[in-house]
Amino acid sequence: MKFCKKYQEYMQGQEKKLPCVGFKKLKKILKKCRRNSSSLKPLNASLAAKTCPDHCPVCDGTFFPSLLNEMSDIVGCFNQRAQKLLELHLASGVRKYFFWIKGKLQGNHTALIQEGKDLVTYALINAIAIRKILKKYDKIHYSKQGQLFKSQVQSMHKEILQSPWLCELMAFHINLRETKVKSRKAHALFDGCSLTFKDGKPSLTCELFDSIKVDIDLTCSICLDTVFDPVSLTCGHIFCYICACSAASVSIVNGLKSADPKMKCPLCREGAVYEGAVRLEELNILLSRSCQEYWEQRLQTERVERVKQIKEHWDSQCRAFVGV
Amino acid sequence: MANSNLPRRIIKETQRLLSEPAPGISASPSEDNMRYFNVMILGPTQSPYEGGVFKLELFLPEEYPMAAPKVRFLTKIYHPNIDKLGRICLDILKDKWSPALGIRTVLLRYICLSSFTLVDVYLKRPIHFLKKCSKHQSAFQYQPVHGFYKM
Numbered sequence: 459m460k461f462c463k464k465y466q467e468y469m470q471g472q473e474k475k476l477p478c479v480g481f482k483k484l485k486k487i488l489k490k491c492r493r494n495s496s497s498l499k500p501l502n503a504s505l506a507a508k509t510c511p512d513h514c515p516v517c518d519g520t521f522f523p524s525l526l527n528e529m530s531d532i533v534g535c536f537n538q539r540a541q542k543l544l545e546l547h548l549a550s551g552v553r554k555y556f557f558w559i560k561g562k563l564q565g566n567h568t569a570l571i572q573e574g575k576d577l578v579t580y581a582l583i584n585a586i587a588i589r590k591i592l593k594k595y596d597k598i599h600y601s602k603q604g605q606l607f608k609s610q611v612q613s614m615h616k617e618i619l620q621s622p623w624l625c626e627l628m629a630f631h632i633n634l635r636e637t638k639v640k641s642r643k644a645h646a647l648f649d650g651c652s653l654t655f656k657d658g659k660p661s662l663t664c665e666l667f668d669s670i671k672v673d674i675d676l677t678c679s680i681c682l683d684t685v686f687d688p689v690s691l692t693c694g695h696i697f698c699y700i701c702a703c704s705a706a707s708v709s710i711v712n713g714l715k716s717a718d719p720k721m722k723c724p725l726c727r728e729g730a731v732y733e734g735a736v737r738l739e740e741l742n743i744l745l746s747r748s749c750q751e752y753w754e755q756r757l758q759t760e761r762v763e764r765v766k767q768i769k770e771h772w773d774s775q776c777r778a779f780v781g782v
Numbered sequence: 783m784a785n786s787n788l789p790r791r792i793i794k795e796t797q798r799l800l801s802e803p804a805p806g807i808s809a810s811p812s813e814d815n816m817r818y819f820n821v822m823i824l825g826p827t828q829s830p831y832e833g834g835v836f837k838l839e840l841f842l843p844e845e846y847p848m849a850a851p852k853v854r855f856l857t858k859i860y861h862p863n864i865d866k867l868g869r870i871c872l873d874i875l876k877d878k879w880s881p882a883l884g885i886r887t888v889l890l891r892y893i894c895l896s897s898f899t900l901v902d903v904y905l906k907r908p909i910h911f912l913k914k915c916s917k918h919q920s921a922f923q924y925q926p927v928h929g930f931y932k933m
Contacts, residue, residue: 682884
């Protein structure tokens with residue numbers, strides 16, 4: 459079965475109407491472009507080799523803007539739903555009860571897992587759809603505009619695989635996997651997530667019908683250890699909370715929100731990435747269960763560092779208050 | 783300086799440097815100070831430095847990895863980015879430093895620096911350049927009197 463059909467079947471099978479990639483509409487734009495370029499008789503053989511110029515006004519005016527809008531909608535919807543689901547799962551007793559009263563908690567533990575699984579599948583299948591349509595664009599135009607667009611979208615944080623909530627959902631899925639879930643879908647698209655250790659280095663992996671494999675490295679590139687109390691910056695890179703605070707030149711007390719917007723990500727050097735950083739609590743739970751010895755050891759060293767920083771902070775506050 | 787309170791990162795980097803050395807680079811920590819490294823770099827092939835062995839000293843400050851390591855050539859070398867005292871002008875050691883970089887990255891950048899920075903100089907005035915380089919040939923065996931970062 460062609461991916462386009464598979465994708466449309468999947469999207470129609472969703473109970474709620476979710477934003478998706480308008481495959482048919484985008485293909486029509488590309489077909490129209492192909493027809494236009496073939497009707498213009500090329501003057502020489504070198505022009506005949508190309509179906510369409512590098513910058514195509516027919517496509518660039520409609521194809522990329524509409525794809526960008528769709529991508530924004532998909533990422534927005536995914537982030538919102540994932541955030542809601544995780545907020546519900548991580549809520550404490552009183553809050554959970556409050557959510558239940560409000561009617562947010564539909565069903566049981568199994569329904570939660572299923573929704574998490576569905577969201578991961580939704581993210582991955584849309585990532586494939588976007589990749590396929592951009593490949594098609596490049597194939598028709600003999601260009602690399604599709605790849606260029608992809609990198610621009612990444613810098614705008616509209617790439618779904620870059621979302622910190624995807625990582626959280628994968629961890630959430632592994633955390634709750636003990637319960638066997640009967641899938642509502644007729645065809646299983648999603649093989650599931652796993653936490654793997656290669657040479658002692660942890661990574662989250664997830665596959666979707668042999669078409670896409672997401673591999674998230676869980677080693678902090680600052681301390682070169684497994685991420686502890688992980689935080690994802692808006693660029694999608696994951697660090698330990700303390701390491702991120704050090705890189706942003708802020709104390710733990712003030713937190714990443716107080717970081718200077720000029721401070722850059724240590725890996726991609728992108729600016730203003732600390733303010734919207736997300737604490738990955740599900741991932742933290744998963745890692746604390748998976749490597750308990752390391753966790754205990756790290757917890758002690760972190761506690762010492764935190765106490766030291768808090769002490770320094772209050773000392774400076776007192777000095778400022780007294781006027782020393 | 784005591785090596786007992788050495789950060790795990792430095793220990794990990796040192797272990798990796800010793801177990802998987804980068805091609806053309808040999809770096810080993812000093813016995814009395816684990817933050818001080820003795821480095822030997824082989825002159826890159828197809829560059830004016832081919833066949834040369836250059837000694838460097840590398841020191842990891844207290845703030846490392848938030849602050850860049852301090853590196854200096856001990857072997858005399860003729861290079862537009864290196865001064866008479868062996869201090870190197872390299873972006874990643876100044877404003878472009880990032881805690882995600884490490885000792886290995888820095889040393890590999892030196893190899894790139896010596897391979898490519900001089901291409902223009904070498905092509906414009908090859909005889910003058912090679913004369914200057916040959917003046918420093920004896921310096922390949924240059925022994926440092928005292929490492930200025932050593933504590």
